[in-house]
Amino acid sequence: MSLTFASWNINSIRTRAHLVKDWLDRNPDCTLLCLQEIKCEAHQFPKLFEEAGFHVAVAGQKAYNGVALISRVPLPVTTDHLPGFESDEARYIETELEEVTIGNLYLPNGNSGGDAGFAKKLNFLEALHRRSLTLQKEGRSFAFIGDYNVCPTDEDYAPKALSPDDALLRPESRAGFRRLLWSGLTDALRCLHPAGRHYTFWDYQAGAYQRNSGLRIDHALLSPRLADRLTGFTIDKDERGREKPSDHVPVVIDLT
DNA sequence: ATGGCCATACCCTATGGA
Numbered sequence: 001m002s003l004t005f006a007s008w009n010i011n012s013i014r015t016r017a018h019l020v021k022d023w024l025d026r027n028p029d030c031t032l033l034c035l036q037e038i039k040c041e042a043h044q045f046p047k048l049f050e051e052a053g054f055h056v057a058v059a060g061q062k063a064y065n066g067v068a069l070i071s072r073v074p075l076p077v078t079t080d081h082l083p084g085f086e087s088d089e090a091r092y093i094e095t096e097l098e099e100v101t102i103g104n105l106y107l108p109n110g111n112s113g114g115d116a117g118f119a120k121k122l123n124f125l126e127a128l129h130r131r132s133l134t135l136q137k138e139g140r141s142f143a144f145i146g147d148y149n150v151c152p153t154d155e156d157y158a159p160k161a162l163s164p165d166d167a168l169l170r171p172e173s174r175a176g177f178r179r180l181l182w183s184g185l186t187d188a189l190r191c192l193h194p195a196g197r198h199y200t201f202w203d204y205q206a207g208a209y210q211r212n213s214g215l216r217i218d219h220a221l222l223s224p225r226l227a228d229r230l231t232g233f234t235i236d237k238d239e240r241g242r243e244k245p246s247d248h249v250p251v252v253i254d255l256t
Numbered sequence: 257a258t259g260g261c262c263a264t265a266c267c268c269t270a271t272g273g274a
Contacts, residue, residue, distance in 0.1 A: 011262080011263075011273085012262090012263055012264080014263095015262095015263070037263095037273085039263070039264070040264095062264090062265085063263085063264050063265065063271095063272095064264080064271095064272070064273090109272075109273060109274060110274095111272090111273080111274065112271080112272055112273075113272095149273095149274070161274090162274070166274075167274085168274065201274070203261075203273095203274065204260095204261035204262055205259085205260055205261050205262090206259070206260050206261085207260075208260095208261095215274070217274080244262095247261085247262080247273085247274080
């Protein structure tokens with residue numbers, strides 16, 4: 001049985017619902033799309049997806065953050081909050097698809113709010129690590145997919161795209177990401193492309209996309225048995241060149 | 257060498273993003 005699902009930080013679903021619908025129409029094999037930064041409450045989420053026959057689940061809030069799932073099959077939501085994340089911000093929603101648990105996440109950026117803002121980022125990474133251990137103990141296959149706001153290594157951002165002390169690069173952020181790997185998870189892109197620059201985000205400023213001054217911050221981490229099924233990781237870079245795009249592009253996971 | 261953007265809120269400039 002093959003399975004395809006995707007992640008996209010959309011930077012406001014109300015502004016870009018038409019881009020998402022177009023993308024889904026052009027990617028009929030994608031069963032589930034995980035969205036981040038929808039920037040609205042559940043009742044404000046565009047209705048056109050359900051009207052077109054999709055199943056939708058939303059963990060939203062006013063103005064900021066917010067995550068959602070758009071699926072071609074029914075969506076059982078296992079939780080709309082990451083256990084152990086000590087904030088009511090809408091940054092996690094989890095479902096099950098063909099016996100696979102899929103956690104859709106939006107990690108705090110960590111550059112705003114001073115020490116408390118950075119601590120919130122580390123708290124999310126710790127909670128995600130605990131979630132990894134819990135799901136493995138339960139014997140579940142799972143994927144944690146979304147906007148991690150972490151560049152795991154120096155190969156994961158364009159030279160000078162970030163200042164050296166940025167929260168996306170801080171040693172504590174990278175250690176939190178590595179701890180997830182040490183818990184047994186596989187970085188899907190690096191499994192298929194061990195080296196090389198593969199970006200998922202380009203800033204709106206300074207012609208970053210035209211100069212390919214990007215970041216790799218949208219990741220999929222797979223549990224051990226799921227990693228054995230990995231056949232594809234596609235970064236849909238062309239989406240960044242469309243009219244009024246998100247600053248992130250879709251990433252697509254293919255499993256046998 | 258430098259600066260360059262965008263979305264939201266409840267009224268327009270501040271905040272967060274990365």
